Amino acid sequence: MSRTAQEWEERPAVPEGHFVDSRIYTDPLIFNEETQKIFNKTWKFACHVSEIPEIGDYRTFDHAGYPLIAIRSDDGEVRCFVNSCSHRSSVILDAPAGTAKNLTCPFHLWSYDTRGNCVHITRPEGYEEAGICKANRGLRQVRAETMLGLVFVNLDDSAGSLADYIGDGLETFSEILGTHELEVFHYHRVVMSANWKQWHETNMELYHEWGHVVNRTTSVAVKGYHDRMWKLYTNGHGTLEPLAVQYKNYPGWEDRAQKMLPGLTEGEFRVVDLFPNTTLIARSTALRIDTSTPIAPGKTLVEYRGLGIKGESPEDRAMRQKHHNQFWGPLGRNVSEDVLFVEKVERANRHRAAKHGIIARREGGRGQDDEVVRSFYREWKRQMRRDPEDITQLVDAPSISATGSN
């Protein structure tokens, strides 16, 4: 039966934590609060170490509205700085990647070394009276830590370590990431009309795999698909037991039975969702890392990386590239559909035609259970101190929840 306006707006008759208020995706105040309470304080995946292998190699990116630089310093350490000159604030580096001995601001030619020390002020004698000198005008350093080749940054100088934040969250990827030296061979980005949490949801709730013909045929139809248990970690991360995906079920595709990444068996699928917005997915021979950058409530940049083994033969790389592209390339059969899905949801959320998102699937913590999404929102609630079921309600921080309620 269809519902009246009042019925449509009523709180869904589901247990606590099993739906969200659609304003979490659209309200500008929530968006700003997320920047302050989540993105300014949590570890954010920036890049893979292979993107800055040599001294002076850098990558630029935005995080929480800050332009940042990740750079390999002259002592071999990866450091991160705010990409802003300490003189008149100009962005110093424009290119997404490059190599630099010193970072020189194009505006008045102030210069910094790869550790963020100011090493040149043009005509410094003009600052003597006011007390400005190289020693007190270094770049703002941002914390950067590396785990299994993944570089994370944190704008909060008082935050705990990356290792504490991830905990055991990467245990199912440690062999994949840590056995051989890997390198990024694929990078693309999409600016989508959707909220950043919607993207992370698509990486968590597998119920939507029904919407992709490739996932229906190669995964959902496979024995054991619905039996896999989710494992939830502290801080809102989660992973799923593996599945042997049957790639040959999709017409024209081959098995993924050779040149698997370390620790993976034929066709094996693994996923780990790291709070708040980074996901690693392994599909036997291929590995994808995606991470988002919120731009506005309904606008999100998602970056997709594909990784292979450094130094592998051109034939092996071509195979890995093909397998990456089949699902995840911009001309692939899966990721573009996800973008269309989340944009459709955003259209209905935008002006609150939709009031609630339902995250109420319970399958004993298996497969298409929404428990990992509920766990994400428990963490969101803890950090935001706000109820995702009704954004007008402030809440006391609940204690850290690790395992689900299933």
Next chain:
Amino acid sequence: MQSSNERINELICRTCLHLDQENFDDYLKLFTEEMNYRVVTFSPELKKDMVWLDHDLSEMKHLFKMLPQHVKMPGKFFRQAAVYTIEKSKQKWNSTTSFLLIYTDLDGQSRVFAAGRYNDEIVEHDQKLLISKREVHLDTRDLAPGIHVPI
């Protein structure tokens, strides 16, 4: 009697017309049996060339066969192409074509979806000119949601 350059121009335009009209069978008839179709671009983030699609004829046929089951961008794609150069070497021609791929949504709004070049290798087979290799070199790297059909 058309010159070979006129025939090549017409061949390339036909690839665009058939894709625009989603006449995929006719599109593939413009390629040799041993064809290769690739989409490539350069990543300034990685400072590397990337391959985003690399298909032979059989893979192209599977791609088209499965299209109706996929969730695709609604609306239409339209290609604006201009052949810039044609060079002959032995029994082959190599051409460079500049193109814009225009997307028109369901409300009739059009915008540039992608810009790039077709680098084609063309051969003569039974008095017909056919494309043996097409490399689509994209300048555009943000393809919005993504595209399920060849560019």
